[in-house]
Amino acid sequence: MDNNLNAEQKEALEVYIEYNKKLMNSINMLLSELREQRKDDTDEFQKKIIEGLNWEIQILNGTLSLINQKEERINKNEVNQQVLKLGEALKTGEDKEIADSFEKDILPEFTKVEEIIQTVLNEQKGEA
Numbered sequence: 001m002d003n004n005l006n007a008e009q010k011e012a013l014e015v016y017i018e019y020n021k022k023l024m025n026s027i028n029m030l031l032s033e034l035r036e037q038r039k040d041d042t043d044e045f046q047k048k049i050i051e052g053l054n055w056e057i058q059i060l061n062g063t064l065s066l067i068n069q070k071e072e073r074i075n076k077n078e079v080n081q082q083v084l085k086l087g088e089a090l091k092t093g094e095d096k097e098i099a100d101s102f103e104k105d106i107l108p109e110f111t112k113v114e115e116i117i118q119t120v121l122n123e124q125k126g127e128a
Helices: 002-035 042-067 076-092 095-127
Strands: none
Touching: 002 042, 002 095, 042 076, 042 095, 076 095
16 A cells, blocks of 8 residues: 555656646746736636645645655645745735745745655655
């Protein structure tokens, strides 16, 4: 069972990496919309990005045991703090505040998480 869980977790992390690259690109596109020129669907685009972040958090929650197996690499509370900062910015409804939080809080945190996950996957391949 433990090997099955590990296999499922590895697969989830591989999907996470692929998805995160696309999500980070989408966030960058959203930043320009929020800062320069809103479009008719900017609010819907932002909502989809938030849903994507929530999905990534669910994957992290289900795979932290594998990620942190050897040592704590991802601190769930640190990730949550960055997400809470975005939540506060979203409450303001101010495009500049939201864009700043995506840029300062979310992009760096989720890029770091992706790098850590890639390291874990590389280590797992070396052990296989």
